[in-house]
Amino acid sequence: MGEFEPTIIAFVCNWCTYTAADLAGTSRLIQPPNVRMIRMMCTGMVDPKYVIKALLEGADAVLVSGCHPGDCHYINGNLKARRRIKLLKEILPKFGFDERRLKMTWIGASEGIDFAETIRELVAEVKALGPNQARRQMVI
Amino acid sequence: MARTAAIEVTEGNPVKALQEFFRTLLERGKIEALLVARHLPVRNAVMPTLVTDPQQLAGADPLAPVFPINAAKVVSRLTRKPFEGRVAVVLRPCEIRAFIELVKLKQGRREQLIIIGMDCLGAYGNVDYLRFAAAAGDGSSATLDFIRNALEGRGTAFEDFDITTACKACEHFVAESADLSFELLGATLGEGLPLQANTPLGEALLGELGLASTREPAGRKEAVLDLLAQRTAYRDRMFAETAAATSDLDKLMSYLGHCVNCYNCRVACPVCYCRECVFTTDVFDHEPAQFLRWARKKGALKMPTDTVFYHLTRLAHMSTACVGCGQCSNACPNHVPVMELFRTIAAGTQRAFDYEAGRSVEEEPPLSTFREKEFFEVTGGKD
Structure with a gap:
């Protein structure tokens, strides 16, 4: 068995973090290939159930990343998202999901370096945490 | 006076x-x-x-x-x-x-x-x-x-x-x-x-x-x-027992093990406010091939699927509004202690937003509002 390779689902905003990810890629910044990105029009449309579904399906972590406060293309979607993540960080740990498996960041369109660094840090952190409990078992 | x-x-x-x-x-x-x-x-x-x-x-x-x-x-x-x-x-x-x-x-x-x-x-x-x-x-x-x-x-x-x-x-x-x-x-x-x-x-x-x-x-x-x-005193004992009985996914699954996805708890819930619940829409009419893929992934798939997913989603959607009336448990045909779970989690989510369901018409529901400067810990201290 090789080293544990986590699967991370990232819900990223079209206007900022997705562009930052693109920039990180075109700038040839080195990043681990553990992240599956899902481009959303805004983090404000990340329903809590998307995050719950990802974790129950066995994702080892979920990243939600949007625009810095004040920069939201839709004025305040990111601030609504912050409340929803706050809510999930209250609920999920009660059922044994480590709080570190749900991460939220603000990464602007020009911050490709930040994006690559966030991914490297998150992958390292989740590797240290080990596999998510849902990965091992049939979830009813 | x-x-x-x-x-x-x-x-x-x-x-x-x-x-x-x-x-x-x-x-x-x-x-x-x-x-x-x-x-x-x-x-x-x-x-x-x-x-x-x-x-x-x-x-x-x-x-x-x-x-x-x-x-x-x-x-x-x-x-x-x-x-x-x-x-x-x-x-x-x-x-x-x-x-x-x-x-x-x-x-x-x-x-x-x-x-x-x-x-x-x-x-x-x-x-x-x-x-x-x-x-x-x-x-x-x-x-x-x-x-x-x-x-x-x-x-x-x-x-x-x-x-x-x-x-x-x-x-x-x-x-x-x-x-x-x-x-x-x-x-x-x-x-x-x-x-x-x-x-x-x-x-x-x-x-x-x-x-x-x-x-x-x-x-x-x-x-x-x-x-x-x-x-x-009774409530706090109930919180402690329920928290211990659901503290990881294994335990949660066994807690909800007799749920048959009838959704009676959601129908009976006075604050489940969606006119149409996503769990009865075609979002959950999965393709037959999808079921087979899921089954293949772990070797076995319990049907109907999405039982824990349903309860966790309902917790995320309405626990901040839960008043603890217990109609969910009253409506459950299989004696799943739904109210105990929902009240226990609701106590935490309502505390997190300094909110108490049903206290006042003036208090905004936590997920219907937001502030520019709040909850910095969610994004690691950055705003």
């Missing part, structure tokens, strides 16, 4: 006294109609009933120890749009609190209502109540037996059951937000049933009816504190 009036009680029967009070409201044209729990012609069935004819108040019994549904849902339907006149609704404290949540979600209007509440002594589960009422002979005697037992210190347990776990863990048994509330706790029924006005509307009504003011019964404060201490 809130104003209290005494309603005359004859033959030691507070239900008759309530009926007389409601009759006065209708006959003197103070209200168009009254929504109240009433015995139906069907044996031992008690349901919210919209009464306009004072003669029909004979079976009205808001103190019956049962509430088959949380009436906040019917009040929400009743007040969806403006109508002629004014309606009084007689609700339990948890029904009032659920209705307040619905008002904030624009699914009900308080404007044309007089909300009448009462000290709630608890209720039996729907099925247990049938046995309780049958043993007493009829519904009205059952109510009187229950009230006397509860108020005179003999407790509410009967044969092998008691009031629901939700009621035993409920610390909101006083109807603080009602316009008028009947105060059973600490009252000496021979001296009349105290009716307290909590709002200007309630005070005005007491004035119009020319009811004499009275003092709060001497034993009330102590009776309320006693019950509160009992209820909170």
Whole structure:
């Protein structure tokens, strides 16, 4: 068995973090290939159930990343998202999901370096945490 | 200082006294109609009933120890749009609190209502109540037996059951937000049933009816504190036991293991506010090939799928609005302790947003609002 390779689902905003990810890629910044990105029009449309579904399906972590406060293309979607993540960080740990498996960041369109660094840090952190409990078992 | 009036009680029967009070409201044209729990012609069935004819108040019994549904849902339907006149609704404290949540979600209007509440002594589960009422002979005697037992210190347990776990863990048994509330706790029924006005509307009504003011019964404060201490102790034990029983995914799955995805808990929930629940939309009409892929991934797939997913999603959607009425458990055909789980998690989510469901129409529901500067810890201290 090789080293544990986590699967991370990232819900990223079209206007900022997705562009930052693109920039990180075109700038040839080195990043681990553990992240599956899902481009959303805004983090404000990340329903809590998307995050719950990802974790129950066995994702080892979920990243939600949007625009810095004040920069939201839709004025305040990111601030609504912050409340929803706050809510999930209250609920999920009660059922044994480590709080570190749900991460939220603000990464602007020009911050490709930040994006690559966030991914490297998150992958390292989740590797240290080990596999998510849902990965091992049939979830009813 | 809130104003209290005494309603005359004859033959030691507070239900008759309530009926007389409601009759006065209708006959003197103070209200168009009254929504109240009433015995139906069907044996031992008690349901919210919209009464306009004072003669029909004979079976009205808001103190019956049962509430088959949380009436906040019917009040929400009743007040969806403006109508002629004014309606009084007689609700339990948890029904009032659920209705307040619905008002904030624009699914009900308080404007044309007089909300009448009462000290709630608890209720039996729907099925247990049938046995309780049958043993007493009829519904009205059952109510009187229950009230006397509860108020005179003999407790509410009967044969092998008691009031629901939700009621035993409920610390909101006083109807603080009602316009008028009947105060059973600490009252000496021979001296009349105290009716307290909590709002200007309630005070005005007491004035119009020319009811004499009275003092709060001497034993009330102590009776309320006693019950509160009992209820909170029970609640905290329930929180601790439920948290321990669901502390990881394995345990949660075994907790929910008998759930059959009937969604009765969601139908019975007064604050599950979506007009159409996502779990019954085609989002969950998965392709047959999808089921096979999932099965292949782990070697086995429990069907129907998405049981834990459903409960976690419902927790995320409505736990900040949960008033702990217990109708979810009441509606569960397989005795899954749904209320225990939802109240336990709701206590945490409501604390996280410094919110208490049903407390006030002024407090914004946590997920309907946001601030620019808050919860920096979510993004690792950055704003």
